[in-house]
Amino acid sequence: xxxxxxxxxxxxxxxxxxxxxxxxxxxxxxxxxxxxxxxxxxxxxxxxxxxxxxxxxxxxxxxxxxxxxxxxxxxxxxxxxxxxxxxxxxxxxxxxxxxxxxxxxxxxxxxxxxxxxxxxxxxxxxxxxxxxxxxxxxxxxxxxxxxxxxxxxxxxxxxxxxxxxxxxxxxxxxxxxxxxxxxxxxxxxxxxxxxxxxxxxxxxxxxxxxxxxxxxxxxxxxxxxxxxxxxxxxxxxxxxxxxxxxxxxxxxxxxxxxxxxxxxxxxxxxxxxxxxxxxxxxxxxxxxxxxxxxxxxxxxxxxxxxxxxxxxxxxxxxxxxxxxxxxxxxxxxxxxxxxxxxxxxxxxxxxxxxxxxxxxxxxxxxxxxxxxxxxxxxxxxxxxxxxxxxxxxxxxxxxxxxxxxxxxxxxxxxxxxxxxxxxxxxxxxxxxxxxxxxxxxxxxxxxxxxxxxxxxxxxxxxxxxxxxxxxxxxxxxxxxxxxxxxxxxxxxxxxxxxxxxxxxxxxxxxxxxxxxxxxxxxxxxxxxxxxxxxxxxxxxxxxxxxxxxxxxxxxxxxxxxxxxxxxxxxxxxxxxxxxxxxxxxxxxxxxxxxxxxxxxxxxxxxxxxxxx
Numbered sequence: 155x156x157x158x159x160x161x162x163x164x165x166x167x168x169x170x171x172x173x174x175x176x177x178x179x180x181x182x183x184x185x186x187x188x189x190x191x192x193x194x195x196x197x198x199x200x201x202x203x204x205x206x207x208x209x210x211x212x213x214x215x216x217x218x219x220x221x222x223x224x225x226x227x228x229x230x231x232x233x234x235x236x237x238x239x240x241x242x243x244x245x246x247x248x249x250x251x252x253x254x255x256x257x258x259x260x261x262x263x264x265x266x267x268x269x270x271x272x273x274x275x276x277x278x279x280x281x282x283x284x285x286x287x288x289x290x291x292x293x294x295x296x297x298x299x300x301x302x303x304x305x306x307x308x309x310x311x312x313x314x315x316x317x318x319x320x321x322x323x324x325x326x327x328x329x330x331x332x333x334x335x336x337x338x339x340x341x342x343x344x345x346x347x348x349x350x351x352x353x354x355x356x357x358x359x360x361x362x363x364x365x366x367x368x369x370x371x372x373x374x375x376x377x378x379x380x381x382x383x384x385x386x387x388x389x390x391x392x393x394x395x396x397x398x399x400x401x402x403x404x405x406x407x408x409x410x411x412x413x414x415x416x417x418x419x420x421x422x423x424x425x426x427x428x429x430x431x432x433x434x435x436x437x438x439x440x441x442x443x444x445x446x447x448x449x450x451x452x453x454x455x456x457x458x459x460x461x462x463x464x465x466x467x468x469x470x471x472x473x474x475x476x477x478x479x480x481x482x483x484x485x486x487x488x489x490x491x492x493x494x495x496x497x498x499x500x501x502x503x504x505x506x507x508x509x510x511x512x513x514x515x516x517x518x519x520x521x522x523x524x525x526x527x528x529x530x531x532x533x534x535x536x537x538x539x540x541x542x543x544x545x546x547x548x549x550x551x552x553x554x555x556x557x558x559x560x561x562x563x564x565x566x567x568x569x570x571x572x573x574x575x576x577x578x579x580x581x582x583x584x585x586x587x588x589x590x591x592x593x594x595x596x597x598x599x600x601x602x603x604x605x606x607x608x609x610x611x612x613x614x615x616x617x618x619x620x621x622x623x624x625x626x627x628x629x630x631x632x633x634x635x636x637x638x639x640x641x642x643x644x645x646x647x648x649x650x651x652x653x654x655x656x657x658x659x660x661x662x663x664x665x666x667x668x669x670x671x672x673x674x675x676x677x678x679x680x681x682x683x684x685x686x687x688x689x690x691x692x693x694x695x696x697x698x699x700x701x702x703x704x705x706x707x708x709x710x711x712x713x714x715x716x717x718x719x720x721x722x723x724x725x726x727x728x729x730x731x732x733x734x735x736x737x738x739x740x741x742x743x744x745x746x747x748x749x750x751x752x753x754x755x756x757x758x759x760x761x762x763x764x765x766x
Contacts, residue, residue: 169342177335189274192231192283192320199229200287200314203237233282234317240265240310243303257315264288264313279321286315359387363394376402405431437566440468445573454581457574458490464570465547466492469563473550479507482542496532496550498524506534507544512564516557531557535564537571540579545571594668596646597653605667605675613727616720623727624678624686627716627734628656628693631746633672636711640704648672648702648711655697659689675731683719683751690715690749698747712747714738723752733757 206222237254238261239247249255256262260271264286272285289312291305292298303311362380369377378398381391408431448460458476465471475491477499486504488495497504505522506513513521513534525532531554535547547567551557592604600608616623630636630652637645649672656666656674663679676693678686694713701708716737720730733752740757741750750757 165346169346173335173338173342176338180330180334189283189320192318193272193285195231196283196285196316196318197287199232199235199316200289203235203314204289207237231319231322232316233319234315236315237312238265238286238315239312242305242309243311246304254312256313260284260286261313261315265310268308268310281320283318283320284315285318286313288313358382359391362391366394366398370398438569441569441573444570445577448574448577451577451581454578454585455489457578457581461570461574462490462492465549465567469560469567471549471560475548477504477546477548479504479536479544479546480542481544486546493550495548496525496527496530497522497534497548498526499546499548504534504536504546506536506546506548510536510538510544512536514557514561516554533557533560533564535567537568537575539571539575540582543579543582545578547571597650597668599653599657599666599668599674601668602670605669608665608667608677609727617725621680622682622722623720623730624676624681624683624689625718625720625727625730625734626674626676626678626686626690626693627669627718627731627738628652628674628676629714629738629742630672631712631714631742633711636702644702644704645672651700651702652697652713655700656693659693659696675734683722686717686719687749687751690717694747694749714741714746715749716741717749717751719752723754 236257237250238256239250239254244255256265260273263269264271265288268288268290270285270287272283275282275284288310291300291303291307291309291311293300293307299305299311300307305311359379359381366377366379378395379391381388405428444460444464448457451457451460461476462474465474473493475495475497476489477495478487478489480486484503486499486507488499504524513532515521515525515531515533520528522532522534527550531551533547533549533551535549537545537547539545549560551560592600592607594601613623615621630648633645633648636648649668652672652674653666653668656676660666660676660678665677665679667675667677669675676689678689681689694715697713698710701710716734716739718724718730718734718737720727723733724730736757737750737752741748744750
């Protein structure tokens, strides 16, 4: 069987199936349309009945409604119509002149549930619809039902049932379907004859297209389609050939432009540009997977570990460091290193960061004065993540050949870092926000939230390692007087001065916290009682020498300090804070401007409950 015969047979079968489906669809569509039309007629009739009965009731002539209902029943295609009162209406007004009660289960269901019920009965000669519609009480609209009926809002007062003859609608739909089927069949026959008549030229162009596609499959996009002698086939061939010309040009251009993304530039390049493009897309797909992975990483360190994994496992780089450079503060931090950073980058300015360009030791010896290993080669690759942050990848190689190989990977490495850029910025911002949440904005000290975390993480470790802590509770004497006399701006300045004095008086391992208002807590790491007393006195004396400016005048203030030893005074850090607070108030009650170390024999736990 030829292609032409196969196509003719296939089209005939398709058209036959299409004809059957269309007949079925039209049939069901007409049937549904008839049913919906009958439903609308029933709903309209029910509204007329409802309005008529309401008018009869309002005008006090309900006993004369029989004529009205008989007239409604005489409407075309309405075989029967009756009213069913609800039990509450029957109780109030009786069953009516024609025993208006529920006649069957459908009436009862509508009266009970207030939902429209419909039933369709069809035979070979008749199509009958039974529909029952509820009447519900309402106090809204033109008529207030509740003014006459003893009913609640939304309660069913009754139902109207109708039996409608929709046979004529069905007959009309059958005739319409018949005419439509004949028209569609004639149209299909004409289509098949026309296709057979004009099909041959297009078979030829089809085989020509097949030959061109086979050549393109092998990477040759130079073949073109033969359109034959038919005008339409020539037009199609010209359009396809024009498209092939564009594709060939685009593929070659894309192949050239995406070459920068090829990982190994020394590999053999295929003569088919699509294969080269596919290889590049594979690489970009790997980058996309990397992007999806890092977006779900928990913190910034995880992102740097992902980048390090790519450098080690995908690019086979043995020795490298990842460095963060803060462009505002000038601070630089090694966030990941394989064999340790071979550069004193934290001590001086990074050349790659400063010039924002790659620094390669194989181009010029000793390019960077901070690189300490003179027997090794290095490539420092900077990347600007944001206005405030640069990332520097410092790669160390053993020889120039390895250095040259890595230079060929720079674009791919930068692609991965560029992909990670939004996530790095987001995680960096979260770091800043988390730090801000734990730092008091006025003093730059840690706040109460940080103290809670400190007690949950550091203190248990201190207990395990038997590391003592000194606890100082510090308060400015007569601080309220500053705010009342000079205003809160001067009070804030006093708090800032206290914070500077405290930070200048303690070690880097110690922790200073603004506990609240003018109160401060200092946690002295790994110290004894003499050191606690020494630091506390240093803070107290240094602050008393400070001057607080208030416009054209200045004044000095003093501090009261309570000191406790953890875990000597208590193995609970919070109890030690309480004891420090008790000692502080003891110092205030006994003259202020002094340091009081907690002594259970002098400072009783129950004597300071109110003060605490």
